[in-house]
Amino acid sequence: MDTTRLRELVTGDGPFASVYFDDTHNTEDAAKQRELTWRDLRARLAEQDASEVTLDALEAAVLGGEPPVGRSGRALVATADGEWLDRHLSEPPARSEARLSRLPYLVPLVEYGELPPPHVVAVADRIGADITAVDEHGTVVDALTVEGTDSHVHKVRRGGWGHRDLQQHTEELVKQNIERAAERVAASARSTGASLVVVAGESQARKALLDALPEPVRGHAVEVQPGGRKPGSGEDELDRSIDELLADAVRARRDDVVERFTAELGKPTGLAVQGLEAVTTALREHNVATLLLGGLGSGGNGDTGDNGDAGGEVAEVLTGPEPALLALRENELTAQGIDAGDTRRARADEALLVAAVAVGADVISVGERVDLTDGFGALLRHD
Structure with a gap:
C-alpha cells in the first residue's frame, strides 16, 4: 500500500478512534443494518472513553453520504479535531473493529484496503472510445470520450462503381478514429504510470485499438469481451471483469514482494530483515522500503489478541x-x-505502521504467504 496520503494522519494528535466494518449494500434493509452496526461500534468506542465530539464526527460520516454498491468494507479514523480518514475497502473486514488508542490503528486498512495499481479502461467502437484513467490513489484523473467522424463509418450495403471507393474511405475513417483513441489511451497510461490497460468494446474495434497502441503500453494491455459504448451493453459484466483483473494485480504484487523478501532474506547480506528488533531498528534508521505484515489478526476493542508473539499477548514497543x-x-x-x-509504550501493530508511514515506506499484508518472526518483516533501502 502506498502510504503517501496517510502522512498527515500519523503526525496528528490522538487519541484516535479507528473503526472498520462491513458496509455491504446489497439488500433492502442495508441502511438499517448499517445503522445497527454503527450503534454497536459507537457503544464500544464510548466504553473506551471516546469523546462525544469524536463519536459525532464518525456518526456523521458513517450514516451520511452515498452508500457503496454491492460488497464493501469501510475504514474510518477520527480524533476530537474531526475525521481524518474515510475509505471504502475492496472487501469487508473479517470482523468489525472499534479501537481508541494513542496512535491510529491501520492494520485492517492494509489488509482489506490496498488500492489496485494505476490503470486505464478503454471501451472502443468504430467511432472512437470512452477512456477512464485511475491513478495510484484510486482517483479517476481522466474520463473522456475520443471520437472521430461517423460519416460513412458504416458497412456499405450497395454495389456499383462507387462501392470500392466508399468501402476504402470507410476503412480509412475507422483507422483514423482508432488511432486517435489509441494515442489518448497511451497518453493516459503514461501520465498515470498505468501497469494495466483494459480494452473492451466491439470485437474488431478493440483488436484494432490493441494493435494501434505503442509497444510499451501494449505490453500492459488486456482485452476483455464484455462491455460496449451503448447504454446497456454489458456494463455490469465489464465492471466484474475489471474488478477481477485488478484483484489479480493486487495478488501478484503481494506475491512479488514475498518473492523478493524471501530471496533477500536468504542472502548473507540481503536487503531483508524480520522480527520486531530488526524491523524497529530499520525503521529508526529510516531504512525500510516496504514493511511486511504477517497474520497479525486484530485485537478488537483493545483486548489482547494474536499479534504475532508466541504467548498470544499484544506485542509492544517503546516510542x-x-x-x-x-x-x-x-x-x-x-x-x-x-x-x-x-x-512511551505502544502496541506494535499500531506503532510500526505509523513509523512506516512517517518514513515513506510502503506497507503490505502478506498474510500466511510467509511465516514472519513476530509478524513483521521489511525490505530495506540499503545495507
Whole structure:
C-alpha cells in the first residue's frame, strides 16, 4: 500500500478512534443494518472513553453520504479535531473493529484496503472510445470520450462503381478514429504510470485499438469481451471483469514482494530483515522500503489478541517523540539522545505502521504467504 496520503494522519494528535466494518449494500434493509452496526461500534468506542465530539464526527460520516454498491468494507479514523480518514475497502473486514488508542490503528486498512495499481479502461467502437484513467490513489484523473467522424463509418450495403471507393474511405475513417483513441489511451497510461490497460468494446474495434497502441503500453494491455459504448451493453459484466483483473494485480504484487523478501532474506547480506528488533531498528534508521505484515489478526476493542508473539499477548514497543523512533529497549532510544521520560509504550501493530508511514515506506499484508518472526518483516533501502 502506498502510504503517501496517510502522512498527515500519523503526525496528528490522538487519541484516535479507528473503526472498520462491513458496509455491504446489497439488500433492502442495508441502511438499517448499517445503522445497527454503527450503534454497536459507537457503544464500544464510548466504553473506551471516546469523546462525544469524536463519536459525532464518525456518526456523521458513517450514516451520511452515498452508500457503496454491492460488497464493501469501510475504514474510518477520527480524533476530537474531526475525521481524518474515510475509505471504502475492496472487501469487508473479517470482523468489525472499534479501537481508541494513542496512535491510529491501520492494520485492517492494509489488509482489506490496498488500492489496485494505476490503470486505464478503454471501451472502443468504430467511432472512437470512452477512456477512464485511475491513478495510484484510486482517483479517476481522466474520463473522456475520443471520437472521430461517423460519416460513412458504416458497412456499405450497395454495389456499383462507387462501392470500392466508399468501402476504402470507410476503412480509412475507422483507422483514423482508432488511432486517435489509441494515442489518448497511451497518453493516459503514461501520465498515470498505468501497469494495466483494459480494452473492451466491439470485437474488431478493440483488436484494432490493441494493435494501434505503442509497444510499451501494449505490453500492459488486456482485452476483455464484455462491455460496449451503448447504454446497456454489458456494463455490469465489464465492471466484474475489471474488478477481477485488478484483484489479480493486487495478488501478484503481494506475491512479488514475498518473492523478493524471501530471496533477500536468504542472502548473507540481503536487503531483508524480520522480527520486531530488526524491523524497529530499520525503521529508526529510516531504512525500510516496504514493511511486511504477517497474520497479525486484530485485537478488537483493545483486548489482547494474536499479534504475532508466541504467548498470544499484544506485542509492544517503546516510542519516542517522533513516529520513527522505535525500540524494544529504553537504552536504544536514550542512545539517540532521547530522555527516558519522553518514551512511551505502544502496541506494535499500531506503532510500526505509523513509523512506516512517517518514513515513506510502503506497507503490505502478506498474510500466511510467509511465516514472519513476530509478524513483521521489511525490505530495506540499503545495507
